[in-house]
Every structure is written in structure tokens, then in C-alpha cells.
Amino acid sequence: MKKQTYAVIGSGALGGLYGAMLARAGHDVHFLLHRDYGHVSTQGLTIESIWGDFHLPNVLAHPSADTIPPVDVTIVALKTTQNHLLVDLLPPPTREGGVVFVLQNGLDVEQQSVEVVGKERVFGGCCFLCSNKIGPGHIRHIDFGKIVFGQYGEISDVMTDKGKRICAELNAAEVDAQFADDLAVVRWRKLMWNIPFNGLSVVLNASTKSLMDNVEACQLSDAIIREVHAAAAACGVEVPDAAIEITLENTRKMKPYDSSMRLDYLNKRPMEVEAILGNPLRVAQTFGHEMPRVEMLYQQLKYLDACNANL
Numbered sequence: 001m002k003k004q005t006y007a008v009i010g011s012g013a014l015g016g017l018y019g020a021m022l023a024r025a026g027h028d029v030h031f032l033l034h035r036d037y038g039h040v041s042t043q044g045l046t047i048e049s050i051w052g053d054f055h056l057p058n059v060l061a062h063p064s065a066d067t068i069p070p071v072d073v074t075i076v077a078l079k080t081t082q083n084h085l086l087v088d089l090l091p092p093p094t095r096e097g098g099v100v101f102v103l104q105n106g107l108d109v110e111q112q113s114v115e116v117v118g119k120e121r122v123f124g125g126c127c128f129l130c131s132n133k134i135g136p137g138h139i140r141h142i143d144f145g146k147i148v149f150g151q152y153g154e155i156s157d158v159m160t161d162k163g164k165r166i167c168a169e170l171n172a173a174e175v176d177a178q179f180a181d182d183l184a185v186v187r188w189r190k191l192m193w194n195i196p197f198n199g200l201s202v203v204l205n206a207s208t209k210s211l212m213d214n215v216e217a218c219q220l221s222d223a224i225i226r227e228v229h230a231a232a233a234a235c236g237v238e239v240p241d242a243a244i245e246i247t248l249e250n251t252r253k254m255k256p257y258d259s260s261m262r263l264d265y266l267n268k269r270p271m272e273v274e275a276i277l278g279n280p281l282r283v284a285q286t287f288g289h290e291m292p293r294v295e296m297l298y299q300q301l302k303y304l305d306a307c308n309a310n311l
Contacts, residue, residue, distance in 0.1 A: 003027050004072035004169060007093040009065070009086075011036070013131040013260075014103060015077025016139045018147070018175060020045050020056055025173035030060045031067045032089065037063040041135035049141035051174055065089040070096035073166055076113060077103050079264070080275035083112040090116045099162055103127055103147065105194050105260070106275025107187050107283060110152040120156065123163055124183050125149025126190035128250075130257045143255045146176040150183035152231060189231035189239050192247050194276050196224040198261035199297040202304060204270065209256040212248075220293075227291050231280065234289035261301075268308050274302045 003026055008019035011031040020123045023029040033040055035278060044057040062068050065088065076086065082135050083104075090113060094100060100113045102124045110124040130143035151159045163179045170177035200211055200221060211217045225247050232239050264271045277298040284291055 005069075006030070006033065007068050007071045007074045009074060009089050009093075010082075011040075012077065013133045013139055013141075014127055014129060015075055016045060016133065016137075017047060017049065017074065017129075017131050017141050017145075018077070018103070018127075020054075020139070021051070021175050023056055023059070024054060025169075026050045027173070028060065028071075030062055030071060030093070032062050032065055032068065034063075036136045037061055041297070043137060046138045046140065048139070048142065049145075051141070051145065057306070060191050063065055067092045070094070070098060071214070072098050073101050074098055075101045075103060078172045079260075079270075080104050080106055080109050080272045081270040083109070084117070086112050088227070089273050094121070099122070099123060099159070099166075101125065101149070101166065103149075104275065105198075105272055107188070107191065107279040109275050109279075112153065114215035119153040120159065122152045123159070123166070124152045128190070128193075130254060132258070132263070132274070142257065144250075146178065148178045148180050148186045148189075150180040150186060152183055155181075158242070182237075184235075184237045185232075185239055187278075188228070188235075189243055190238045191232075191276070192225050192228045192239070192243060193251070193281055195228050195294055195297070196221045197251060198259045198272075198276055199294075199301055200224075201259040201262040202265045203297065203300050205258050205262075207258055207262075208251055208254050212252050215258050218248075221251075223298070224293050227293050228280070231284040231291050231294075232290055234287050235283060236287075246271050265304060265308065268311060270309070271301060271305050273298065273305055277301065 005028040007030040008015040009032050021031045041061040071093045100122045102110045128144045130144045131141040134140045167177045167179040261271050
């Protein structure tokens with residue numbers, strides 16, 4: 001069977017890594033780049049990874065979405081703070097019916113892609129990944145890396161088959177991927193990590209290691225994880241109880257890591273506060289459920305985000 005073609009919208013620490021893995025496996029992968037376009041188009045992509053270091057000298061790099069040809073799968077790896085750009089970025093690579101594969105943090109982040117291509121063509125997924133872009137076209141992947149994804153909206157046999165094919169191609173490219181039946185469980189499961197460890201890393205100015213090494217910070221993280229787990233249940237999403245301790249234990253074992261939200265804050269970039277905290281809070285409230293610790297964290301992050309924006 002002919003290998004599928006891919007486009008990567010957002011070729012940073014996440015999209016650059018997974019796109020490079022697919023390209024190394026022989027797929028045509030088109031990378032949309034902004035500041036790195038000049039470097040990558042001439043020097044290629046450099047990947048340092050726990051899966052093995054490699055260099056891609058010849059990259060299908062694009063400075064504009066308009067030059068990307070129609071592809072089978074378009075990976076959305078932008079920060080959700082840039083989702084307003086999708087109305088212009090998605091039509092070129094999806095114009096012949098290709099699917100959209102949203103790999104972003106948060107809840108209901110697929111909706112803006114649905115508004116462009118329709119709900120019957122969108123997958124959503126979570127990446128359990130520690131990766132940073134450390135220079136132009138240079139990505140350092142230090143831990144984990146699994147993708148768990150599923151269909152957004154109503155399940156169809158056609159999309160299930162397409163999802164399984166994407167999963168198989170990722171696995172063949174040496175990316176640990178799993179196709180799930182219930183995307184809501186996947187999303188809330190990742191929020192159990194993202195809400196406490198992205199949020200507290202900013203408010204407490206701490207790496208994951210610092211949070212786990214401090215008794216009080218670890219207790220607070222545990223309390224927030226349990227609050228998110230309870231909110232998922234209130235919304236009719238049953239995440240296994242074991243996920244609570246697994247989340248803490250994986251973070252204890254994780255190599256010292258600065259969360260994406262902390263890096264955005266330190267670099268004076270907008271943080272994904274709405275996608276990661278605001279959306280779950282609002283969804284839980286529609287079910288009559290409150291998350292007081294998450295609400296306080298949300299308000300603190302909104303304040304810090306506004307302070308950065310006013311500098």
C-alpha cells in the first residue's frame with residue numbers, strides 16, 4: 001500500500017519531531033515554517049531523541065500554506081493560541097478531502113478545525129511528550145513520546161479505518177501511537193497532567209522536578225489531579241482511578257522538564273490558558289460541577305498572561 005502524505009502545521013518541538021520521524025520512514029511530509037524556514041530549507045532538521053538522533057538534510061519546507069500540495073493527513077501542532085489562523089492554513093493541504101489530525105493540548109480544541117473542514121474529517125490526539133525546540137530546525141526530545149488519538153465527534157467506520165492506518169504508519173515510523181475509541185477519556189486523562197503541571201510550573205516558577213521534590217507542591221499537584229479526575233466523572237467521562245497515581249509516578253520519573261506553558265510565559269508568549277484550563281472549567285460548570293483549585297489557578301494564570309501582554 002502506498003504511504004500516505006502528510007503536512008505539519010506548526011513545526012516546533014512536537015510537530016517537527018513527529019513529522020521528521022514520518023519523513024525518515026519514507027513519507028512525503030510538508031512542513032509549514034515561519035522563522036525557521038530559511039534555515040530548514042537549506043540546512044534541514046536536526047533531531048536529538050531518546051528514539052535515536054538523526055538529521056534530515058532535505059526537507060519539504062514551506063514558508064506559506066498556499067504552497068503546500070493536497071495531502072492525506074494534515075497534522076495541526078500549533079499552540080491553541082494561534083488557532084484563529086487555521087481558517088487560512090488548513091484549506092490548501094486539505095482541499096482534496098484529506099483529514100486533519102489535531103495534536104494540541106486542552107479540551108475541544110478540535111472545534112476550530114471542524115469549522116474549516118467539517119466534523120467528519122477530524123481526529124484529535126494527546127501527546128505524552130517531553131520535547132523542546134532548542135534552535136532553528138533543532139529539536140531535543142528528552143522523554144516519553146506516546147500519541148493517543150481518536151475521532152472527534154460521531155464515530156464512523158470510514159474514519160476508524162483511516163485512524164487505524166495513521167496509527168499503523170506512526171508505529172512503523174517508530175512513534176508509539178495508539179488509536180482510542182473514546183477521545184474524551186484521552187483528553188481528560190491528559191488534562192490531569194496538563195492542568196496541574198503546566199499551571200503550577202508558571203505560578204510557582206518551577207520545573208516538574210522541583211514540583212515533585214517539594215512536599216507541599218506535590219500535595220497540591222495531587223489535589224488538583226484528583227479535582228480534574230472528579231470533574232471528568234461529573235461530565236460523564238470515566239477515567240480509571242489508577243490514572244491518578246500513574247500521573248504522579250510518571251512525573252516523578254520524568255527527566256527534569258520545563259512545561260510548554262512555563263516556556264511560553266518566560267519568553268513572553270501567550271499561554272494556552274483557555275484551552276487547558278478555561279475550556280474544562282466551563283464544560284464542568286455546564287454539568288453543575290465546580291473545580292475551586294483549578295478556578296484559582298486559572299485566575300492566576302490569566303493575570304500573569306495579561307501582565308506579559310502589557311509589557
